Amino acid sequence: MAENGSPGGETLLFLTDEQLRRGIEAMFFAYRAFTADPDRLLEEYGYGRAHHRALHFINRQSGLTVTTLLAVLGVTKQSLNRVLRTLIEDGLVESRVGRRDKRERQLYLTDAGAVLERSLSEAQRGRMRSAYRTAGPQAVAGFRQVLEAMMGPDLQRLYQQMKDE
Amino acid sequence: MAENGSPGGETLLFLTDEQLRRGIEAMFFAYRAFTADPDRLLEEYGYGRAHHRALHFINRQSGLTVTTLLAVLGVTKQSLNRVLRTLIEDGLVESRVGRRDKRERQLYLTDAGAVLERSLSEAQRGRMRSAYRTAGPQAVAGFRQVLEAMMGPDLQRLYQQMKDE
DNA sequence: TTGGATAGTCAACAAGACTGACTTAAAGTC
DNA sequence: GACTTTAAGTCAGTCTTGTTGACTATCCAA
Numbered sequence: 001m002a003e004n005g006s007p008g009g010e011t012l013l014f015l016t017d018e019q020l021r022r023g024i025e026a027m028f029f030a031y032r033a034f035t036a037d038p039d040r041l042l043e044e045y046g047y048g049r050a051h052h053r054a055l056h057f058i059n060r061q062s063g064l065t066v067t068t069l070l071a072v073l074g075v076t077k078q079s080l081n082r083v084l085r086t087l088i089e090d091g092l093v094e095s096r097v098g099r100r101d102k103r104e105r106q107l108y109l110t111d112a113g114a115v116l117e118r119s120l121s122e123a124q125r126g127r128m129r130s131a132y133r134t135a136g137p138q139a140v141a142g143f144r145q146v147l148e149a150m151m152g153p154d155l156q157r158l159y160q161q162m163k164d165e
Numbered sequence: 166m167a168e169n170g171s172p173g174g175e176t177l178l179f180l181t182d183e184q185l186r187r188g189i190e191a192m193f194f195a196y197r198a199f200t201a202d203p204d205r206l207l208e209e210y211g212y213g214r215a216h217h218r219a220l221h222f223i224n225r226q227s228g229l230t231v232t233t234l235l236a237v238l239g240v241t242k243q244s245l246n247r248v249l250r251t252l253i254e255d256g257l258v259e260s261r262v263g264r265r266d267k268r269e270r271q272l273y274l275t276d277a278g279a280v281l282e283r284s285l286s287e288a289q290r291g292r293m294r295s296a297y298r299t300a301g302p303q304a305v306a307g308f309r310q311v312l313e314a315m316m317g318p319d320l321q322r323l324y325q326q327m328k329d330e
Numbered sequence: 331t332t333g334g335a336t337a338g339t340c341a342a343c344a345a346g347a348c349t350g351a352c353t354t355a356a357a358g359t360c
Numbered sequence: 361g362a363c364t365t366t367a368a369g370t371c372a373g374t375c376t377t378g379t380t381g382a383c384t385a386t387c388c389a390a
Contacts, residue, residue, distance in 0.1 A: 015297055020290040021225075023297070023309065024199075025327065028218070029320040030312040031196050032239060034189075048345060053193070060186070066368060074197060079347055081369060103356045103367045125185040131314035132180055132188070135307065142300065142307020144188065147195035149296035155194040162190065213376050231338065244378050246339065268337040268386045 037123040045116065050075075050083045055109065055117040058093060060162065063106045065098065072158060092116060202288040210281065215240075215248045220274065220282040223258060225327065228271045230263065237323060257281060 038052050057072050058064065066084070070077055084107075087093040092113030098104030109117060132140050148156055203217050222237050223229065231249070235242050249272070252258040257278035263269030274282060297305050313321055 015294055017286075017290060020293045020297070021286070022328070023293050023305075024221075024286075024289055025324060026309055026312040026316075027196065027199055029324050030315045031192065033316045033320055034192055050346065056189075060190075067366095075346090076348065077368075078349085078370085082346075085369090098367090101357075101367080103354095105368065121182075121186070121189075124189055125182060127315060127317075128185045128188050129180055131311050132185070134314035135310040138303075139307030139310040140188075142304030143311035144191055145300040145304040146296050146308035147191040149299035150195045150292060151191075151198045152292075155198055159190060159194050163187070215377060232336085240377080241379065242338070243340085243380080247377080250339090263337090266337080266387070270338070 033127065034124070037127055038120045041120055041123055047086075048083075050079070051087060052120050054080070054083050054087060055092070055113060055120065058107045059109050059114065059117045059121075062108055065104045065106055067104070069107065072162075087113070198292065199289070202292055203285045206285055206288055212251075213248075215244070216252060217285050219245070219248050219252060220257070220278060220285065223272045224274050224279065224282045224286075227273055230269045230271055232269070234272065237327075252278070 035049060039049065042048060042052055053073055054069065057069055061068070064072075066077070066080070070080055073080060084093065084095075088095055091110055094108045094110050094113075095105045096108065098106050135143070148159070151159060200214060204214065207213060207217055218238055219234065222234055226233070231242065231245070235245055238245060249258065249260070253260055256275055259273045259275055259278075260270045261273065263271055300308070313324070316324060
């Protein structure tokens with residue numbers, strides 16, 4: 001019922017349902033805060049979270065194809081297309097015909113797109129930076145370990161691939 | 166560019182944008198996995214994530230009022246009401262007029278509601294448990310520390326209150 | 331007892347996810 | 361060269377979940 005003592009360790013095998021539930025609730029509340037800052041900014045531009053995600057990954061991996069982005073975001077192409085179309089119309093994203101395979105479309109941020117991506121990213125990094133500083137480097141390492149274990153093999157592969165490219 | 170060495174610590178003040186971005190992406194992918202298991206179950210019942218959240222917190226704090234639940238979930242009461250109505254109609258949640266204040270409605274899970282909550286929770290705890298086991302107790306402590314720092318004061322207060330009641 | 335604040339409900343709308351069916355263009359294969 | 365597959369995009373329709381605005385019921389205090 002009450003929190004188990006010995007905060008550091010030794011309690012590995014005593015994973016009570018209560019401890020797990022606390023973890024679940026922490027994820028819920030933290031994710032809400034995590035998205036809150038960019039959400040405020042996005043609203044000013046009339047965009048949503050979906051636009052942010054697209055901008056983020058196009059920035060991260062410039063020139064990626066629509067299919068790749070689809071896999072990373074885990075949504076249907078109809079859903080992505082709605083978002084992508086407005087970003088292209090508004091001049092934040094550019095879609096170029098693939099060099100090798102002309103069926104593909106490669107996605108790039110325009111200068112304006114890079115500006116918005118940067119301010120969204122900065123809002124989100126601000127909170128992350130402050131959380132990291134508060135919790136300390138050892139906690140940060142643990143944070144990343146648990147998240148990586150939580151994503152499961154498929155998403156973990158995506159996540160790791162992103163590091164290299 | 167590359168991941169800094171010395172996995173344990175010492176890198177506190179070297180919070181590069183790249184490191185922060187990795188954290189952001191880890192949150193994104195992990196949260197997706199985090200919700201995937203209960204989502205599959207919910208679909209069988211014709212419910213969504215909002216129903217899960219309501220069931221979770223009603224179970225956690227039996228007899229809480231609609232207003233309290235509203236604050237915890239961070240949505241508008243109209244949005245919550247739609248979800249709550251279907252849960253009540255389907256006999257998973259009971260809404261009783263408040264004893265002291267008759268304007269209030271106190272919310273309780275029925276037996277059927279408790280059964281569904283339990284299976285949703287079990288699905289979610291399964292992934293959490295496995296991530297905790299993989300990462301180890303020290304990582305778990307860090308995970309919780311970073312999440313708590315990330316939620317900010319308001320949500321952290323809600324989160325902490327929930328522990329006691 | 332009247333009038334304002336609070337708790338909750340009903341109605342209508344928008345964003346963003348989904349499925350399904352289809353087109354176009356390019357690439358690959360027999 | 362004809363056929364199939366693949367990448368991208370489109371149109372239509374649905375669902376969940378968020379929103380605002382207008383409303384009712386209850387409580388409390390002047």
